[in-house]
Amino acid sequence: MAQDMVAVRISPDMRMAIVGSHGYFHDHPPPATPHDLANHNCINLRYTATSGWAVWEFEKAGRSLNVRVEGQLLVNSNALARLGALECLGLAYLPADYVEPFVASGELVSVLRDWCDPFPGYYLYFPSRRQPSAAFTLVVDALRYRG
Incomplete structure (x- = not known):
């Protein structure tokens, strides 16, 4: 930065x-490691027509692993990936908060x-200013995470 x-x-x-859904796991054993995803129908996500497929990123005990998965379904939104998982079409890689109610x-x-x-x-990234406007300061303050 x-x-x-x-x-x-x-x-x-x-x-x-x-x-994935219970129906999907009825026919496919759950993966034990990210490498096992090669044996699964994974729902790929591509956000724009010009971007590549999203890589599934994993980390365990400080070890990072990026996996390119394959599957029969390619979607361009989290909602469609979740729907595909709900309809037993494969495994989806989504924000945990987004799927937690369904889990x-x-x-x-x-x-x-x-x-x-x-x-x-x-x-939120922005250039530092000596005198930010009152409106800008209000927006930044409203968006600031206070967890």
């Missing part, structure tokens, strides 16, 4: 989750939890 930039934390730490209700099962360490959440 450039020296003249300011970073303000606007969210708590985040965690990803790998989820809590038993509609989805979370796997590889010990490989999904938290990572820093979102920050």
Whole structure:
């Protein structure tokens, strides 16, 4: 980050989750390690037409691992990836907070939890100013995470 930039934390730490439905796991054993994902139908996410497929990132005991997964379904939103998992189409890699209600209700099962360490959440970055406007200061203060 450039020296003249300011970073303000606007969210708590985040965690990803790998989820699938009970119906999917009826026909496929749950993966024990990220390498086991090669034997699964994974729901790939691509946010824009020009971006590549999202890599599934894992970390355990300080060891990082990036896995490119394969599957029959490619979607461009978290909502579609979650729907695919709910419909037994494969495993989805999504923010844990986003799928937690479905895990809590038993509609989805979370796997590889010990490989999904938290990572820093979102920050607002902006150039430092000697005299920020009152409106800008209000926006920054409203967005500031106070956890």
